[in-house]
Amino acid sequence: MINMFVNIGLAHFLVLSLILYLTxxxxxxxxxxxxxTVMSLFIMSVSAVINFAAFGYYCDKSMENANMxxxxxxxxxVIQTIIALVILYKIxxxxxxxxxxxxxDKES
Amino acid sequence: MVTNLIYFYFLFFATICCALGxxxxxxxxxxxxxxxxxxxxxxxxxxxxNSVYLFVFxxxxxxxxxxxxxxxxxxxxxxxxxxxxxxxxxxxxVSSVFLALFGLLFVLYFTQEIDNSLYSFxxxxxxxxxxxxxxxxxxxxxxxxxxxxxxxASVLRVFLDxxxxxxxxxxxxxxxx
Numbered sequence: 005m006i007n008m009f010v011n012i013g014l015a016h017f018l019v020l021s022l023i024l025y026l027t028x029x030x031x032x033x034x035x036x037x038x039x040x041t042v043m044s045l046f047i048m049s050v051s052a053v054i055n056f057a058a059f060g061y062y063c064d065k066s067m068e069n070a071n072m073x074x075x076x077x078x079x080x081x082v083i084q085t086i087i088a089l090v091i092l093y094k095i096x097x098x099x100x101x102x103x104x105x106x107x108x109d110k111e112s
Numbered sequence: 113m114v115t116n117l118i119y120f121y122f123l124f125f126a127t128i129c130c131a132l133g134x135x136x137x138x139x140x141x142x143x144x145x146x147x148x149x150x151x152x153x154x155x156x157x158x159x160x161x162n163s164v165y166l167f168v169f170x171x172x173x174x175x176x177x178x179x180x181x182x183x184x185x186x187x188x189x190x191x192x193x194x195x196x197x198x199x200x201x202x203x204x205x206v207s208s209v210f211l212a213l214f215g216l217l218f219v220l221y222f223t224q225e226i227d228n229s230l231y232s233f234x235x236x237x238x239x240x241x242x243x244x245x246x247x248x249x250x251x252x253x254x255x256x257x258x259x260x261x262x263x264x265a266s267v268l269r270v271f272l273d274x275x276x277x278x279x280x281x282x283x284x285x286x287x288x289x
Binding site: 012016017018027029034035039043060092093096 | 116117120124127128131132134135140143144147150151154157158161162163165166169170173174177178181182185186188189191194196197198199203204207208210211214215218219222258261264265268269
């Protein structure tokens with residue numbers, strides 16, 4: 005039982021990745037502020053990158069393939085976050101608010 | 113050995129705490145600050161996994177540019193001290209149950225499959241792939257991707273600005289009628 009916590013391996017990083025993914029998903033589900041929703045999406049993407057990096061370290065000896073995929077995911081994540089932030093800014097200019105429920109009420 | 117262990121568990125809990133801080137922070141700037149710390153700590157996890165390139169990429173792209181962009185955005189819209197509220201309690205409970213079920217399913221799958229198919233699948237891929245990518249050769253195209261990102265973001269901004277300017281005269285015309 006103690007060995008499970010002492011010998012750090014792939015499983016530890018997968019568990020970390022799972023917890024981060026669930027935390028991000030929880031943030032997406034419960035937050036009303038849209039900016040925080042975007043941040044939660046970013047956390048989910050980073051958890052995927054940690055997953056790939058861990059598999060690369062423990063399974064791929066050269067590490068280059070895993071690094072390539074991880075950097076690719078990271079760049080895509082930054083692109084999606086920046087585009088989402090630009091759209092959020094425009095939503096704010098139109099509604100003077102970033103609260104999803106208030107905007108929904110205003111539209112209905 | 114012990115230092116390594118302490119370092120790993122420190123990073124483990126620090127990353128999770130920062131992620132929780134992003135979601136449960138009461139004020140907007142604390143949430144953004146927690147995101148910046150999350151980026152830093154997850155970068156150190158990459159360093160722990162010997163992925164120096166990833167650490168540098170994440171720190172420059174996310175830590176420097178994305179975090180400062182978020183801070184500037186919050187400051188520009190004047191919501192730096194805005195109180196953040198969560199969804200109603202019923203929604204939080206339903207989300208928690210959903211996430212617990214999702215986590216349980218994942219753990220069951222993980223314990224059954226990691227020793228059999230999933231782990232061996234990744235091992236086979238790693239053993240059979242004779243072509244390994246030289247990362248340094250891809251730095252130039254990746255920097256091009258970065259330039260394309262900036263260009264596309266500015267084009268999108270101009271496009272959205274123009275579309276809003278077109279909409280405003282229409283609305284004012286309708287109100288006169």
